Every structure is written in C-alpha cells, then in structure tokens.
Amino acid sequence: MRKQPIIVATLKIKTDEGDFVARYSSAGLARLDFPTTKTKGAATAPAAHPVAGWHELTTRAVRQALQGRPMEAPPPVDLSGGTAFQRRVWAALRTIPAGKTETYAHLAASLKKPKAARAVGGACGANPAPLIIPCHRVVAAQGGLGGFSGGLHWKRKLLGREAEEN
DNA sequence: ATTTACAATATGA
DNA sequence: TCATATTGTAAAT
Numbered sequence: 677m678r679k680q681p682i683i684v685a686t687l688k689i690k691t692d693e694g695d696f697v698a699r700y701s702s703a704g705l706a707r708l709d710f711p712t713t714k715t716k717g718a719a720t721a722p723a724a725h726p727v728a729g730w731h732e733l734t735t736r737a738v739r740q741a742l743q744g745r746p747m748e749a750p751p752p753v754d755l756s757g758g759t760a761f762q763r764r765v766w767a768a769l770r771t772i773p774a775g776k777t778e779t780y781a782h783l784a785a786s787l788k789k790p791k792a793a794r795a796v797g798g799a800c801g802a803n804p805a806p807l808i809i810p811c812h813r814v815v816a817a818q819g820g821l822g823g824f825s826g827g828l829h830w831k832r833k834l835l836g837r838e839a840e841e842n
Numbered sequence: 843a844t845t846t847a848c849a850a851t852a853t854g855a
Numbered sequence: 856t857c858a859t860a861t862t863g864t865a866a867a868t
Contacts, residue, residue, distance in 0.1 A: 761863060779849050784862085788852095795863035797849040802864075816850065823849030831849090 681706040681756045685727045689735050698734050700727045704752030705734055708805040710826040741807040743831055744837025746774040753805050761787075765799035772813045775838045779817045787788070793817075801825050813838070 680808040681701035689696040692709025696723040697756040710834040740747045755763055764787055772778050780800075789795070806826070812834045824831035 688868045698855090722854090759864070767850070781852090784850085789862070791860090793850040793852095794861080795850090798862090798864055799849095801849055810847085814849080818851090825849075 679757050681754045682833070683707075685725065685731075687727070687731050689731075691739055693742060694832075697729065698739055700730060701754045701758070703754035705730060705805055705808065706754040706756070708734070708738070708808060710806070712826060712828060733769070738807055741834070742802050742837070744774065744834065745824060747808070750808055753808055755804070757804065758799075758802060761792075761795065762799040762802055765796055766803060766809050767810055769800070769809050769814065772810055774810075777813045777815050777835065779824065780814060781817050783814065797822065806830075807834075 681703065683699045683706060684702055685700045687698050687700070689698055691711075695761070696711055697709040699706060699709075701709040702711045728752045733749050736749040741748045755766060765783065768783055768786055769778075778838070784790055784792040787796070800814055801823075803809050803811045804829045806812065806840070809840065812824060812831045814822065815835075821831060821835075
C-alpha cells in the first residue's frame with residue numbers, strides 16, 4: 677500500500693499573502709502548501725464531492741491562521757504517510773494554543789524522548805499541513821526561531837501576529 | 843545496508 | 856565559542 681495519501685483534488689486558496697495550494701485525499705486535507713512557485717496549474721474542483729465542503733473550512737482556517745487567530749473549524753486532515761513518531765509530534769502540535777510557543781526540547785520531553793529534539797524538528801518539517809497543524813509555534817530553546825519550510829519569513833509573520841493577539 | 847544531513851540541545855573543553 | 860553525542864527520518868551512496 678502506498679505510504680502517501682492519494683490526492684483526489686487540488687484547489688487554490690486565495691489570501692492576502694498569495695494563493696495557497698490545498699491537496700485533498702479521500703480522507704480529508706492531505707497537504708497544504710505556501711504560495712510559492714507562482715501557484716501554477718492548480719485548481720479544478722470536482723463538482724459533487726465532499727472536498728467542496730472541506731475546502732470551505734480550509735479556506736477559513738487558513739485565513740484565521742494568517743490573522744493569528746485560533747481556528748474555530750479546522751478541516752479534517754489526512755495523516756496517512758508519516759510514522760508513528762511523526763503522528764505523535766503532530767498531535768502534540770495541535771495542543772499548542774494560539775499565541776503560545778513551544779520548544780523542540782519540551783515537545784521531545786512530552787513524548788518521553790527528551791533527546792529527540794532534533795527528531796521533532798524533522799517531524800515538523802514533514803508536517804503535511806502547515807498552519808492547520810501549527811508547526812510555526814515551535815521555536816528553538818535559547819530564544820532562536822529555528823527554521824521553517826517554505827521560508828522563515830512566514831514563521832516570523834505568523835508568530836508576530838499571534839503575539840499581537842495574545 | 844551504511845552514511846549523511848536536518849527546523850536541536852545538553853554537555854564538556 | 857566550538858566539538859560532540861544523541862534521536863528519528865529521509866535521501867544519497
């Protein structure tokens with residue numbers, strides 16, 4: 677069996693920051709990408725499909741995330757692909773409230789693997805749906821920002837927004 | 843099958 | 856401040 681979800685639809689999400697690209701599998705949102713690469717040939721929504729409903733939720737959730745506000749109605753996320761360790765990391769990420777940050781070390785400790793901070797970073801990078809899963813709220817221990825796929829500037833912007841709201 | 847690199851951190855020098 | 860061991864994955868060899 678495939679390790680990765682089978683994508684059944686690819687839709688654009690228009691925001692003030694650009695067009696995000698959401699990919700859906702039969703189980704829910706399978707991947708969310710930042711508006712890089714000019715958002716070329718994405719689009720096309722199969723008419724009668726539950727995807728249409730999810731996309732509405734995703735669109736709202738992404739816009740809320742960009743405003744640094746907690747999402748009230750996140751879409752279902754398909755977490756196929758990914759190892760058991762990564763799923764635990766993602767689940768832990770979902771428990772971080774908006775406006776707060778966690779450190780890689782503390783997350784690793786929560787997973788009872790206090791030395792796996794770096795592995796946690798790896799899991800964050802493998803996160804299929806940034807923003808929906810708040811991987812941007814994870815920072816380095818000594819006050820550093822750490823890194824971020826798709827551009828550190830996003831992480832800065834998001835954290836700045838959330839800090840403002842809090 | 844082994845090695846290397848990564849969104850890290852703690853420790854020892 | 857710099858070097859190193861540690862931990863889970865993915866990618867390269």
